[in-house]
Amino acid sequence: MKITKDLYQGSLALLTDFYQLTMAYAYWKSGKAEQEAVFNLFFRKHPFQGGFTLAAGLDYVVDYCKNFKFGSEDIDYLAAMKNQEGELLFDPEFLKYLSNMKFSCDIDAVEEGTVVFPNAPMIRVKGPLIQCQLLETPLLNIFNFQTLIATKAARINLAAKGDPVLEFGLRRAQGIDGALAASRASYIGGCSSTSNVMAGKLFGIPVSGTHAHSWIMSFETEMEAFEAYANAFPDRCIFLVDTYDTITGVKNAIKVGKALRKQGKEMLGIRIDSGDLAYYSNKAREMLDEAGFPDAKIVASNDLDEHIITSLKGQEASINVWGVGTKLVTAFDQPALGAVYKLSAIRIENGTYVPKIKISQQSLKINVPGIHNVKRYYSKGKAVADMIYLEDQEINPKGLVIIDPIDSTRRKRIMPYFYQEEELLQPIFRKGKQVYKSPGLERIRQRAKEQLESFDKTHKRMVNPHLYPVGLEENLHHLRTELVLKAQQLDPKDEK
Amino acid sequence: MKITKDLYQGSLALLTDFYQLTMAYAYWKSGKAEQEAVFNLFFRKHPFQGGFTLAAGLDYVVDYCKNFKFGSEDIDYLAAMKNQEGELLFDPEFLKYLSNMKFSCDIDAVEEGTVVFPNAPMIRVKGPLIQCQLLETPLLNIFNFQTLIATKAARINLAAKGDPVLEFGLRRAQGIDGALAASRASYIGGCSSTSNVMAGKLFGIPVSGTHAHSWIMSFETEMEAFEAYANAFPDRCIFLVDTYDTITGVKNAIKVGKALRKQGKEMLGIRIDSGDLAYYSNKAREMLDEAGFPDAKIVASNDLDEHIITSLKGQEASINVWGVGTKLVTAFDQPALGAVYKLSAIRIENGTYVPKIKISQQSLKINVPGIHNVKRYYSKGKAVADMIYLEDQEINPKGLVIIDPIDSTRRKRIMPYFYQEEELLQPIFRKGKQVYKSPGLERIRQRAKEQLESFDKTHKRMVNPHLYPVGLEENLHHLRTELVLKAQQLDPKDEK
Numbered sequence: 001m002k003i004t005k006d007l008y009q010g011s012l013a014l015l016t017d018f019y020q021l022t023m024a025y026a027y028w029k030s031g032k033a034e035q036e037a038v039f040n041l042f043f044r045k046h047p048f049q050g051g052f053t054l055a056a057g058l059d060y061v062v063d064y065c066k067n068f069k070f071g072s073e074d075i076d077y078l079a080a081m082k083n084q085e086g087e088l089l090f091d092p093e094f095l096k097y098l099s100n101m102k103f104s105c106d107i108d109a110v111e112e113g114t115v116v117f118p119n120a121p122m123i124r125v126k127g128p129l130i131q132c133q134l135l136e137t138p139l140l141n142i143f144n145f146q147t148l149i150a151t152k153a154a155r156i157n158l159a160a161k162g163d164p165v166l167e168f169g170l171r172r173a174q175g176i177d178g179a180l181a182a183s184r185a186s187y188i189g190g191c192s193s194t195s196n197v198m199a200g201k202l203f204g205i206p207v208s209g210t211h212a213h214s215w216i217m218s219f220e221t222e223m224e225a226f227e228a229y230a231n232a233f234p235d236r237c238i239f240l241v242d243t244y245d246t247i248t249g250v251k252n253a254i255k256v257g258k259a260l261r262k263q264g265k266e267m268l269g270i271r272i273d274s275g276d277l278a279y280y281s282n283k284a285r286e287m288l289d290e291a292g293f294p295d296a297k298i299v300a301s302n303d304l305d306e307h308i309i310t311s312l313k314g315q316e317a318s319i320n321v322w323g324v325g326t327k328l329v330t331a332f333d334q335p336a337l338g339a340v341y342k343l344s345a346i347r348i349e350n351g352t353y354v355p356k357i358k359i360s361q362q363s364l365k366i367n368v369p370g371i372h373n374v375k376r377y378y379s380k381g382k383a384v385a386d387m388i389y390l391e392d393q394e395i396n397p398k399g400l401v402i403i404d405p406i407d408s409t410r411r412k413r414i415m416p417y418f419y420q421e422e423e424l425l426q427p428i429f430r431k432g433k434q435v436y437k438s439p440g441l442e443r444i445r446q447r448a449k450e451q452l453e454s455f456d457k458t459h460k461r462m463v464n465p466h467l468y469p470v471g472l473e474e475n476l477h478h479l480r481t482e483l484v485l486k487a488q489q490l491d492p493k494d495e496k
Numbered sequence: 497m498k499i500t501k502d503l504y505q506g507s508l509a510l511l512t513d514f515y516q517l518t519m520a521y522a523y524w525k526s527g528k529a530e531q532e533a534v535f536n537l538f539f540r541k542h543p544f545q546g547g548f549t550l551a552a553g554l555d556y557v558v559d560y561c562k563n564f565k566f567g568s569e570d571i572d573y574l575a576a577m578k579n580q581e582g583e584l585l586f587d588p589e590f591l592k593y594l595s596n597m598k599f600s601c602d603i604d605a606v607e608e609g610t611v612v613f614p615n616a617p618m619i620r621v622k623g624p625l626i627q628c629q630l631l632e633t634p635l636l637n638i639f640n641f642q643t644l645i646a647t648k649a650a651r652i653n654l655a656a657k658g659d660p661v662l663e664f665g666l667r668r669a670q671g672i673d674g675a676l677a678a679s680r681a682s683y684i685g686g687c688s689s690t691s692n693v694m695a696g697k698l699f700g701i702p703v704s705g706t707h708a709h710s711w712i713m714s715f716e717t718e719m720e721a722f723e724a725y726a727n728a729f730p731d732r733c734i735f736l737v738d739t740y741d742t743i744t745g746v747k748n749a750i751k752v753g754k755a756l757r758k759q760g761k762e763m764l765g766i767r768i769d770s771g772d773l774a775y776y777s778n779k780a781r782e783m784l785d786e787a788g789f790p791d792a793k794i795v796a797s798n799d800l801d802e803h804i805i806t807s808l809k810g811q812e813a814s815i816n817v818w819g820v821g822t823k824l825v826t827a828f829d830q831p832a833l834g835a836v837y838k839l840s841a842i843r844i845e846n847g848t849y850v851p852k853i854k855i856s857q858q859s860l861k862i863n864v865p866g867i868h869n870v871k872r873y874y875s876k877g878k879a880v881a882d883m884i885y886l887e888d889q890e891i892n893p894k895g896l897v898i899i900d901p902i903d904s905t906r907r908k909r910i911m912p913y914f915y916q917e918e919e920l921l922q923p924i925f926r927k928g929k930q931v932y933k934s935p936g937l938e939r940i941r942q943r944a945k946e947q948l949e950s951f952d953k954t955h956k957r958m959v960n961p962h963l964y965p966v967g968l969e970e971n972l973h974h975l976r977t978e979l980v981l982k983a984q985q986l987d988p989k990d991e992k
Contacts, residue, residue: 014693015675017666019705021693026707026728032714039710077697083731129714136710140667141675170513171636172832175673179511179637182671197510197517201573209515211522214535214632214839217852218528218625232522235579244855244983274856326832335831336668336822343710356713359740360770487740 011071012064016137021078024130028094033130036347038371040121041139043339044364047151047331048306051465052455054154054448055114055122056185057146058428059438061107064138066434068103075099104432105131108373108425111439113150113188113448115455116424117470119405120374120388122147122339124425127432129346136341145178146185148337152306152328153189154452158460159306161313165322166208168195168301169329182329188445191324203441210236210271216243226256234265238299241270241284250284254291269297271323277302278317285318297321305332306462342367357483364406369483372476377419383454384419385412389473402471405480412469507567508560512633517574520626524590529626532843534867536617537635539835540860543647543827544802547961548951550650550944551618552681553642554608554924555934560634562930564599571595600928601627604869604921607935609646609684609944611951612920613966615901616870616884618643618835620921623928625842632837641674642681644833648802648824649685650948654956655802657809661818662704664691664797665825678825684941687820699937706732706767712739722752730761734795737766737780746780750787765793767819773798774813781814793817801828802958838863853979860902865979868972873915879950880915881908885969898967901976908965 027033046053075098081089105127116122123139125132157165167186173179183199193208194200200207211229219225226239237260241249250270257267270288272280277300288296300312301323309322326332344367345353355369371391377384387402389395397416404410428436439447458466472480523529542549571594577585601623612618619635621628653661663682669675679695689704690696696703707725715721722735733756737745746766753763766784768776773796784792796808797819805818822828840863841849851865867887873880883898885891893912900906924932935943954962968976 012672012694014697015666015672016693017664017691017705018693018696018703019691019707022705022729022732023707023711026711026725027714029728030724032724035714037714074697077693083729085731089729133708133710136708137667141669141672144668145670145674168513170511171633171837172640172834173637174641174670174826174831175675175677176508176511176637177671178641178674180671195513195515197512197514197573198508200514201510201570207514209513209518211515211519212629212632213854214629215519215522217839217854218523218531218533218842228526228528229522232525233518233579233585235581236518274858274861326834330670330826330831332831335670335826335828338668338822343713346714358709358713362770365770 011067011069011074012138013068013070013134014074014077015141016134020134020137023133024098025090025094027130027133028097029091033097034128036127037129037132037343038124038126038345038353039132039136039341040344040368041123041125041143041339041341042119042121043337044118045338046118047148047334047337048155049463050151050155051459051461051468052151052452053116053147054150054189054452055110055116055143055147056112056150056188057143058109058112060142060146060181061109061123061139062428062434062436062438064142065103065105065107065135065429068135070098070101072099101131102432103131104128105135105429106427106431107429109428110424111426111447112444113446113451114424115383115451117386117468119368120386120470121372121425124371126371140339140341144337144339146181147339148331148334149182149185149329150189150448152331153186153191154448155306155462156309156322156324156328157190158452159309159313159462160322163320163322164192165190165324166193166195166299167191167325167328168209168323169325170196172326173329179329184441186328187441188448190445190449205441210238211240213240213243216240222249222252223255226252227259230256230260234260234263237267238269238271238297239267240273242272242274246272246275246280247283250287254287254293257291257293257296267293267296269299269320271299271301273301277319278312278315281318282316299323301325303327310462344369345371355479355483357480357487359484359487366480366484368405368472368476369480370476374424376422376424377414377416378422378454379419381454382456383468385414386424386468386470387414387473388471388476390476390479393473393475395473401474402469403474403477404471408477410471412471507563507565507570508634509564509566509630510570510573511637512630516630516633519629520594521586521590523626523629524593529593530624532623533625533628533839534620534622534841534849535628535632535837536840536864537619537621537639537835537837538615538617539833540614541834542614543644543830543833544651545959546647546651547955547957547964548647548650548948549612549643550646550685550948551606551610551612551639551643552608552646552684553639554605556638556642556677557603557605557619557635558924558930558932558934560638561599561601561603561631561925564631566594566597568595597627598928599627600624601631601925602923602927603925605924606920607922607943608940609942609947610920611879611947613882613964615864616882616966617868617921620867622867636835636837640833640835642677643835644827644830645678645681645825646685646944648827649682649687650944651802651958652805652818652820652824653686654948655805655809655958656818659816659818660688661686661820662689662691662795663687663821663824664705664819665821666692668822669825675825680937682824683937684944686941686945701937706734707736709736709739712736718745719748719751722748723755726752726756730756730759733763734765734767734793735763736769738768738770738776742768742771742776743779746783750783750789753787753789753792763789763792765795765816767795767797769797773815774808774811777814778812795819797821799823806958840865841867851975851979853976853983855980855983862976862980864901864968864972865976866972870920872918872920873910873912874918874950875915877950878952879964881910881965881967882920883910883967883969884972886972886975889969889971891969897970898965899970899973900967904973906967908967
């Protein structure tokens with residue numbers, strides 16, 4: 001078995017569902033492998049009962065697609081598969097086809113750090129049916145998770161109202177990459193640093209951390225432990241005060257802080273990791289202020305999330321820095337986003353694209369057909385509405401109507417003439433060639449900040465947020481309605 | 497930036513919290529780096545409000561420790577770190593020490609597939625303080641997640657009462673390794689197969705899958721889609737029937753099933769992925785039976801977990817195979833286990849080990865001090881109790897008492913003489929040398945099955961399970977009580 005460092009050295013082409021490969025084979029056998037199709041990746045509901053979602057994961061997607069290739073080990077694995085009668089499952093000609101396959105799709109996507117909404121595509125893939133299909137699972141894996149965590153991080157940072165939020169979830173994250181990708185997404189969402197040193201090295205994220213209870217326990221007394229730490233890092237002392245008794249811990253920290261001052265060094269602060277954080281942070285603040293340490297920071301940790309931070313802020317806890325782990329990196333209250341990837345158009349023999357719909361008993365689950373893009377309208381720098389529209393649709397600058405995809409009685413009139421507009425989907429690949437250059441993690445983090453600021457604060461409320469208007473342009477709405485009705489009538493014909 | 501396939505090529509030594517490195521440095525500076533210590537990895541509460549936990553992740557831990565080494569890139573990264581005054585953070589001598597560090601710990605651990613309980617160590621690490629500390633975060637990352645998912649999988653398989661459970665969570669898993677490690681842990685917990693082809697290739701897990709809604713939608717009609725699939729895979733047809741209308745879908749599947757039969761092939765079944773699964777599975781069963789397909793299986797999927805499966809079984813839904821994704825691989829209702837890693841003893845200058853305790857305002861959070869092991873007693877093949885005991889403690893074969901670590905009034909008399917016993921912690925490494933050979937995934941999965949069977953079914957109840965007795969051997973209980981009292985008296989001395 002090869003795990004950890006050997007795990008990812010090969011190709012990642014098999015990081016997909018097996019049904020993508022059986023479909024790939026069946027497309028190939030049916031002569032449909034190269035038929036052009038369009039798929040959209042989108043979600044149906046904001047996570048955490050929130051009013052916004054923050055997109056992340058594009059750099060991973062770019063990397064995945066750029067390196068997309070079936071390696072010889074992948075092909076050997078598939079070539080050995082047998083059906084129940086002991087015959088080879090895949091025709092060797094098909095495997096040859098796979099091993100020669102070169103990624104050749106067009107991909108358009110929202111940039112990382114973009115605020116996004118239900119039903120609007122975050123990624124649009126256009127290309128040979130077989131490639132679109134094979135990409136479904138890895139693209140969902142990457143985007144679902146990173147978008148989820150970036151959103152959670154944004155919520156937690158909003159709750160912290162500008163205080164630094166330190167991410168230290170590695171020990172409880174879901175696997176190695178579950179930690180690394182979460183550190184990256186958390187940084188995009190506004191966190192100041194990570195505890196994960198490998199994420200620091202790989203992504204250039206600032207790392208932070210001082211000491212744990214085991215440090216204190218490895219000495220005879222707490223004082224000895226604080227003194228030894230101060231000796232090693234005189235100018236980065238944040239003393240963990242709750243190993244034995246929090247109040248005594250604060251007193252001991254103050255003593256060592258005073259000793260440091262004699263050497264011309266300043267203690268940075270203390271950390272409280274248990275007990276009632278409102279009570280102990282206020283007690284500690286009083287003690288630190290009285291002792292002449294008004295600038296010493298109080299770092300708090302212990303199962304924090306946006307709701308507990310909001311509550312502690314409401315109680316006027318004296319906390320300056322928030323350490324957040326498990327609840328952030330696993331998105332504890334909703335650990336999956338549930339984005340999907342749906343066929344929306346397919347090119348037929350005469351060269352035209354036919355829009356496609358999947359109907360469902362739940363109207364929420366009916367997709368948006370056709371090839372579309374998304375425009376965001378701004379008024380004086382504030383986002384006012386998003387419009388999903390057919391790409392070849394002309395937009396009347398004087399006025400148009402957008403219609404909610406779930407509740408068609410919810411409509412909004414848009415007058416593009418008065419607004420600034422932003423095209424949300426950007427070209428990433430053209431015929432397999434990368435045409436997009438990542439702006440880098442710092443710029444992505446900055447974009448997230450600017451994007452969040454462009455939305456009214458009522459959309460960012462933690463609970464029961466004000467709904468931001470996102471609708472289908474009128475022609476797209478009509479196309480969709482028509483196709484739904486047509487699809488429902490299709491069934492009797494099939495029965496014959 | 498290097499991601500996906502380039503991500504894991506280097507060393508994984510930096511896959512740890514930064515405070516482990518600052519502590520490592522401070523230990524080194526204090527002359528304590530090589531002082532011997534013992535740490536235990538354990539959890540405090542079963543996940544999912546359940547009555548058991550299934551350990552997994554040891555093979556990853558072995559691999560991690562075996563390959564533990566700071567690479568030159570790691571050292572370069574650390575060497576470039578500066579403090580606030582622009583001076584180097586780490587002494588170059590320390591970095592030299594790190595780059596020469598060789599893993600040299602003793603590790604004892606429960607085998608994968610062992611049923612485990614709160615407060616009893618799953619892993620015990622004994623070795624130089626600095627190494628024990630650096631290993632804390634990666635060991636927790638690996639064990640927390642894989643144990644969580646193996647437990648969830650075991651619960652879901654118990655609910656399915658022997659029906660095959662297919663894992664297909666890749667698209668919603670938390671990152672790449674969040675998917676791969678989850679597939680492995682799900683297989684240990686009893687799942688029959690995974691959809692994740694890469695997990696199939698890496699771990700030898702059977703893979704399964706047929707086709708998606710997009711396959712159906714890429715054809716003009718559902719019938720054409722079924723026929724084309726049957727043409728490609730005549731002997732592995734499971735038709736997805738709910739793209740447009742489930743009842744019509746079943747009728748179409750039956751038609752193609754009849755055509756297959758004329759070629760001497762048998763349709764395997766159908767899959768339902770939406771709507772009321774109780775209603776549609778029973779309708780479909782009737783239709784299939786009437787049409788002469790009593791052996792065709794009905795596969796159900798759509799946000800299933802152990803509770804929904806139990807409910808569908810209670811409603812006598814005609815479901816033969818369960819496809820489970822998101823709720824399994826993210827452990828949706830509790831996405832983190834919360835295992836911890838605590839110092840329990842440290843060797844002092846005279847060569848003896850001093851037991852260590854961390855006290856807390858919550859008695860649940862007080863650890864078990866000393867160097868201990870765990871014995872499981874069996875009566876007629878059924879587990880009756882687990883005992884945590886001091887390693888150098890002699891066990892009276894005639895009788896002893898175990899005491900619940902949280903509630904000391906809960907006690908149980910054990911008469912080892914009448915029982916079979918099993919030592920749960922097995923030697924894995926001795927002075928850094930691997931002494932344990934993994935039995936391989938199939939044998940681990942079998943062990944999980946046997947272990948689960950050795951517990952009374954009331955301990956495995958989904959909700960409100962019967963508590964299995966786990967206690968401290970009397971001497972260990974006394975040691976712990978004494979240390980707690982002593983630690984509480986320590987504080988006033990520190991204040992002076």
